[in-house]
Amino acid sequence: MTSILTNVAAMAALSTLRGIASGMEETQARVSSGLRVGQAADNAAYWSIATTMRSDNMALSAVQDALGLGAAKVDTAYAGMESAIEVVKEIKAKLVAATEDGVDKSKIQEEIDQLKDQLTSIAAAASFSGENWLQSDLSVSTTKSVVASFVRDDKGHVSVKKVDYALTGGNVLFDTSGNNLGILDKQYNVSQKSVTVSVNTDGVSSEHTVAAYSVDELIAQNATFTTNTVGGKTTQLADVAGTFYVKIDDNNWVEAVDVTGTGQEAVHDEGGTYYGIDTAAAPATNIAAPFSVATINIIGISNANLDALISGVDAALTDMTSAAADLGSIGMRIDMQEEFVKKLSESIDSGIGRLVDADMNEESTRLKALQTQQQLGIQALSIANSASENILTLFR
Known part of the structure; x- marks a missing residue:
């Protein structure tokens, strides 16, 4: 039946066009944004997961920055300790030279004084972002921390993990409290093992x-x-x-x-x-080196005291080497953690992409199909509308 009041064909064509337009709008949004799930209405579960993981990834980015800062602090301390070790080696060599008969100890002392000043300069300069790990007040307990990672456990609880480095008399060069507990300002016990x-x-x-x-x-x-x-x-x-x-x-x-x-x-x-x-070869009695490394003065001291002083400097070198090894291991751990955080961040980005990213090949193909359907729908609507006009010819 043909009616001039109700054009069923036009209504059907118009409904089809509305559906095509809605599909085109959705597809164009995916093409323009690159996202298959751009809002909660698209897929609430995936959108929620992606939002949470993006937040965690931002936290990981902050951890990367903190790791970089921590690495700089550790590298600065390590560089200072390494330089100080070389200077103390020189001091030890000067002391050994002073044991030779007829040597001018005053000249050697002048050289040692310059080396001692260099140690002070190294310790004072080994500071990064206001932190100095080579000199500290050892009268109080001090622990330096470096951010290592951001962790979300299986229950959804989040935490920030850190690497701690306690400043003690075994790794600090100078004790700023004045108690002389640092490696370079304390007098070592050099009793025989x-x-x-x-x-x-x-x-x-x-x-x-x-x-x-x-x-x-x-x-x-x-x-x-x-x-x-x-x-x-x-x-x-x-x-x-x-x-x-x-x-x-x-x-x-x-x-x-x-x-x-x-x-x-x-x-x-x-x-x-x-x-x-040889049971008669009993150990020497406990004695202390006559000076700390920072206060060495070989003018007028006996050969026995000079020997004890060399042993004291050697003990300081042992502690400094151990401290440098600790700093080196922390630096290595930070480097490994930086690499892990980088890979973890990339993995999270990849995982988020699998959940919410649009397949551009698929979406572009769908868009082309919808455009074709839209053109056909417009033609169908035109045909449906022209049917009513054909009735007018019956009244001519």
């Missing part, structure tokens, strides 16, 4: 505490090392200008004596000569 061993004499065992040495200390004295096997047991002997030392474990060597013909247990047999523990 000792070890307790059990010695069997005529079948009776007794314990003796004797002086102990490391292989490095013997090498420094130009020791000659020999190895021999007696009764299936291999032992090592070191000869330092006619004084013999025998190895008793992986870390310690002790002074040895010829015990041929005695009842003492032999620990080394060198062609019929037997060596045992």
Whole structure:
């Protein structure tokens, strides 16, 4: 039936055009924004996840900045410690030179004074963003922290993880409290290292505490090392200008004596000569180095005090080396964490994209199809509207 009051065909064509227009609007929005889920109405679950993850990614970006700042602080402290180690090495060399007979100690002291001033300058300059890890008030407990990561656990709780570095007398060069607890301003105890061993004499065992040495200390004295096997047991002997030392474990060597013909247990047999523990070689009494590294003055001191001072400087070097190693390990951890945070941020971006990004190939194809459908719908509406006009010809 054809009616001039109700054009059903036109209404159907118009409804189809409205649907096509709605589809085109949605597709054009995806094409222009690049998002398949741009608002909660598109997909509430995906939109919520993506929004939360974008927030976490912003936090990770802040963590990256904090890691960069922390790395700069650690690198500054490490550079300062490394430079200070080289200066203290020079001071140690000057002190060794001062042990030679006839040397002008006043000239050496002048050089040492310049090196001490350099240590002060290094410690004061090793500051970044107002923080100095090489000099601190050691009368109070101080811990430096570096942001390491931002964590969201499986229950949705968030937290910021940090790497702590406690400032102590073992890693701070100067104690600004005046208590002289820093590596360079404290006087080290340089008593000789000792070890307790059990010695069997005529079948009776007794314990003796004797002086102990490391292989490095013997090498420094130009020791000659020999190895021999007696009764299936291999032992090592070191000869330092006619004084013999025998190895008793992986870390310690002790002074040895010829015990041929005695009842003492032999620990080394060198062609019929037997060596045992020299129980008379007791450790030296506890003494302190006469000066700290920061206050060294070799004018007028005895050879014994000079030897103690060299040992004190060597102990300071040991502490500084350990502190530099700690700083280096923290720096390495920060570098690894920076790389991890970067990869984690990229993974989150990729995950968000999988949830909400539009497939541009698909959307462009859909848009082209909708445009074609729109043109056909317009033609259909035109045909439907022209049907009513054809009725007028019946009245002519």
